[in-house]
Amino acid sequence: MKIILASSTNVFVRGGATFFVDWLGHALEARGHQVDTLMLPVSEEPNALLEQMAAFRLIDLSQHGDRLITVRTPAHLLRHPRKVSWFIHHYRGAYDLWGTRYQTLPNSPEGIACREAIIGADNRGLGECARVFSNSGVVRDRLRKFNSVDAEVLFPPLPEPNPFRPGPYGDYLLLFCRLAHHKRQWLAIESLRHTRTPVRLVIAGPADPDAASYVDELRVLIARYGLDDRVSLLSRWIPDEEKTALFAQCLATLYFPFDEDSYGYPSLEAHAARKAVLTTTDSGGTLELIEEDRNGFVTPPDPEQIGEAMDRLFSDRALAQRLGESGPERMRELGIHWDHVVERLLA
Amino acid sequence: MRIAVLNNCVPFLYGGAEYLADALARKLQEFGHEATVIRMPVRWDPPERIIDHILAARLLRLPNTDLAIPLKFPVYYVPHPNKTLWLLHQFRQAYDLWGTQFQSIPDTQEGRAIRDVIRRADNEYLPEARRIYTNSKVTGDRLRKFNAIESEVLLPPLLADSAYRSGETGDAIVAIGRVNDTKRQLLLVRAIKHCRTPVRLIVAGKTESGAYASAIELEIRKHHLEARVEFIDRFISDEEKIELLSGCLACAYIPYDEDSYGYVTLEACLSRKAVVTCTDSGGIDALVRHGDTGYIAEPEPKALAAAFDELYLDKVRAARMGAAGEELARSLRINWENVIRTLTGSS
Numbered sequence: 097m098k099i100i101l102a103s104s105t106n107v108f109v110r111g112g113a114t115f116f117v118d119w120l121g122h123a124l125e126a127r128g129h130q131v132d133t134l135m136l137p138v139s140e141e142p143n144a145l146l147e148q149m150a151a152f153r154l155i156d157l158s159q160h161g162d163r164l165i166t167v168r169t170p171a172h173l174l175r176h177p178r179k180v181s182w183f184i185h186h187y188r189g190a191y192d193l194w195g196t197r198y199q200t201l202p203n204s205p206e207g208i209a210c211r212e213a214i215i216g217a218d219n220r221g222l223g224e225c226a227r228v229f230s231n232s233g234v235v236r237d238r239l240r241k242f243n244s245v246d247a248e249v250l251f252p253p254l255p256e257p258n259p260f261r262p263g264p265y266g267d268y269l270l271l272f273c274r275l276a277h278h279k280r281q282w283l284a285i286e287s288l289r290h291t292r293t294p295v296r297l298v299i300a301g302p303a304d305p306d307a308a309s310y311v312d313e314l315r316v317l318i319a320r321y322g323l324d325d326r327v328s329l330l331s332r333w334i335p336d337e338e339k340t341a342l343f344a345q346c347l348a349t350l351y352f353p354f355d356e357d358s359y360g361y362p363s364l365e366a367h368a369a370r371k372a373v374l375t376t377t378d379s380g381g382t383l384e385l386i387e388e389d390r391n392g393f394v395t396p397p398d399p400e401q402i403g404e405a406m407d408r409l410f411s412d413r414a415l416a417q418r419l420g421e422s423g424p425e426r427m428r429e430l431g432i433h434w435d436h437v438v439e440r441l442l443a
Numbered sequence: 444m445r446i447a448v449l450n451n452c453v454p455f456l457y458g459g460a461e462y463l464a465d466a467l468a469r470k471l472q473e474f475g476h477e478a479t480v481i482r483m484p485v486r487w488d489p490p491e492r493i494i495d496h497i498l499a500a501r502l503l504r505l506p507n508t509d510l511a512i513p514l515k516f517p518v519y520y521v522p523h524p525n526k527t528l529w530l531l532h533q534f535r536q537a538y539d540l541w542g543t544q545f546q547s548i549p550d551t552q553e554g555r556a557i558r559d560v561i562r563r564a565d566n567e568y569l570p571e572a573r574r575i576y577t578n579s580k581v582t583g584d585r586l587r588k589f590n591a592i593e594s595e596v597l598l599p600p601l602l603a604d605s606a607y608r609s610g611e612t613g614d615a616i617v618a619i620g621r622v623n624d625t626k627r628q629l630l631l632v633r634a635i636k637h638c639r640t641p642v643r644l645i646v647a648g649k650t651e652s653g654a655y656a657s658a659i660e661l662e663i664r665k666h667h668l669e670a671r672v673e674f675i676d677r678f679i680s681d682e683e684k685i686e687l688l689s690g691c692l693a694c695a696y697i698p699y700d701e702d703s704y705g706y707v708t709l710e711a712c713l714s715r716k717a718v719v720t721c722t723d724s725g726g727i728d729a730l731v732r733h734g735d736t737g738y739i740a741e742p743e744p745k746a747l748a749a750a751f752d753e754l755y756l757d758k759v760r761a762a763r764m765g766a767a768g769e770e771l772a773r774s775l776r777i778n779w780e781n782v783i784r785t786l787t788g789s790s
Contacts, residue, residue: 098455100454106506106507107445107447107479107481107505107506107507107508108445108477108479108507108508109507130455132454132455134452134454134482134484135481135482136481136483136503137447137481137503137504137505137506138504138506139504139505139506140506141504141506144504147502147504148502148503148504150498150499150502151498151499151500151501151502151503152499154495154496154498154499154502155483155486155495155496155499156484156486156492156495156496157454157484157486159486160453160454160455160484161454161455
């Protein structure tokens, strides 16, 4: 099948959504399809939103390809008679963040009209799709609430082939993701302080461009609690080989961002390496993947209780192993593999 | 710098402009820039759709980008404060091709209105670019004639940095490249039958239509030229091309009215071979100076035959023309370093 894969890009910012599109393209090609990937530029400047949405709407792809798969907003406004959307997030400033301090449009008549125009355009674009998929239950619920669209959840898998491999259940917990306040590396340090076992913590990942002071805070915290010999803070880009080794040899992983939409790739990477994931009840999307005492632990975001869970894993390696080995089964159960994704997108 | 190369696209089509855009981005990266290609899909028919896509380009934004380098209509309308145009072509149907069989827009009230919108948009928005370079003198002349806009010529270098060699001066004229009626290989075959010397012709390249291939074969048979004309009807690899150019007597490249100098012309120069072209071939004369680096003959068999015979009879002169061609090519600085320095304003 000839498939046009269309998404939007911030240009020069490579993040989750760009990788997502690359991986989907590879998965489609690996199954014998011909793929043309279009990444159209989008600025998130609120004043330019509607103009850019109009631009997407004016671009007519209907002469080409057997199917159009759109990913990041506002790609679903592109015109094609056989369109499906794998919707990964709204322009949230006009949706669930409207009325919060993250609202990006002014509360003026113009701002309200702009918000309504965005919702109206999304309704139109999504309404034209033969099917709408979402990348998480959270986004599915938002589509239902704001757009009256019934989406099917299609969880994004890791790229294939993924390099993660199982290894010995070591003496450290791994928290691998960008260093940013809402990813709560600080909570991991606070929790380690309450442990009674000598379990160690490895925090690894590049700092967000504006997060230099946050990294300093983490260092201060480690020093204040005298945890220097039990916490390794690798604040940098981690090469693939080092990354897979870190996952292979950890005891289990931690992933408790604050209220994220999706379960996050670090959880999948942990499971690919047969490791359990320790998350918290307020982490959002991780709860769609992690089940208490099956493929990890779900505790309240409370340092003492997290510390207790850390100790349990350290004291009982058989438990860490049992939980870690349940990961792949849980992923299959949720259809987190490319055969399923491709089958649904092309159904 | 963060540099976005902007190009049009028709999904699933990959041609010379796409190759040039990719090569430019790759070379920009080699010179230490962050570079990416942004492709905007364009639909040309029905003609009113062209207006939609002009508007779409105008409504798009290009965030996080220090320099935009658009190559074509209509993507050069995308607004950006630091835009350097490297113009491959405008929409010629609204200019020099208007009134010819290639017009494509109907000569009706609506059609003329569309033509005028295109011309006005060019007049209005092209001057936004800080600098305008064209890929050939022809493109630049057209821009001056129709839009009164000044530009400089920046010739595109060879796409692949292959090693061209200069071997013995042989006894065959070679014509390499796509075989079709605008490239006029049939005219070369007809020339051979008027030659008085035993000069040979090798036509090498993939035909785009069975009819044109048959016409060439028929011509060869009709005039019993089997021993003098070799027709290699398939894709020619870079290796084969280097080999053919290295050992030929001279190269013939006689397209009808092309804007650019033709990559094969430059390849012939770098192989130190004379080039035969025609008075109506267009931009080829950037590299072919009559009597100096080759021949610019009338587009008719006898004139071409006379040029072939002269080359055959005086191989010392043919070799001298080849050497002069190489010198001319080098003096024009048709290389990536010059292109990158010029486009990024660091020369």
